[in-house]
Amino acid sequence: MYPYSKSVTPAVRTHLEAQNAFLNDVSKSIFNSFQQFSNLNMQLAQTLLEETTIASQQLLTADQQTDAASAVASRAQPVADKLRAYQQHLSTLAADTQVDLSRVTEEHVKETAQTANALAQEVARTSVEDTERNVQKQQESIRQFTDPFTKNSGKRGNGSEPPRGSASMQSGSGGNAQGGSPEGGKGTGKPA
Numbered sequence: 001m002y003p004y005s006k007s008v009t010p011a012v013r014t015h016l017e018a019q020n021a022f023l024n025d026v027s028k029s030i031f032n033s034f035q036q037f038s039n040l041n042m043q044l045a046q047t048l049l050e051e052t053t054i055a056s057q058q059l060l061t062a063d064q065q066t067d068a069a070s071a072v073a074s075r076a077q078p079v080a081d082k083l084r085a086y087q088q089h090l091s092t093l094a095a096d097t098q099v100d101l102s103r104v105t106e107e108h109v110k111e112t113a114q115t116a117n118a119l120a121q122e123v124a125r126t127s128v129e130d131t132e133r134n135v136q137k138q139q140e141s142i143r144q145f146t147d148p149f150t151k152n153s154g155k156r157g158n159g160s161e162p163p164r165g166s167a168s169m170q171s172g173s174g175g176n177a178q179g180g181s182p183e184g185g186k187g188t189g190k191p192a
Contacts, residue, residue, distance in 0.1 A: 011122035
């Protein structure tokens with residue numbers, strides 16, 4: 001119906017489509033009711049205008065005041081009847097609108113609830129997966145932070161490698177520095 005980006009999951013898409021269908025049907029029902037209400041008001045206005053025209057015409061053609069008063073009184077009853085009929089039509093329209101909205105809601109509640117449930121499950125599953133991924137990343141970061149030499153073993157703190165043989169000279173020449181023999185035995189400290 002509408003193009004969605006690829007990042008939108010099918011659960012989100014179906015839920016949005018269900019919500020869209022529900023809102024479209026509710027809007028149609030409401031606009032239909034407003035249209036009927038407008039038509040009813042137009043009929044009332046037309047009827048009242050006709051009655052006013054007839055009453056005005058009778059007033060203008062009346063020769064005596066009693067004729068004018070009887071003309072106004074004779075038009076009052078039909079206007080009251082028409083206002084009563086308008087009120088009944090208005091009550092019927094309100095009841096029909098309520099029934100129509102209830103029908104639309106009943107039609108869409110089941111589907112909307114199912115799609116909302118599917119969306120909630122999808123969100124829960126995605127959040128669990130994201131949480132697990134984040135926990136693994138944090139554990140890896142902590143492991144690398146606590147043991148920084150496992151990744152860069154053999155490198156110095158500045159990233160360079162130690163010169164070749166320097167480690168063996170330091171450990172193997174410990175006896176020579178004190179004047180001992182290269183075999184590691186104790187010397188007398190006197191030159192030979």
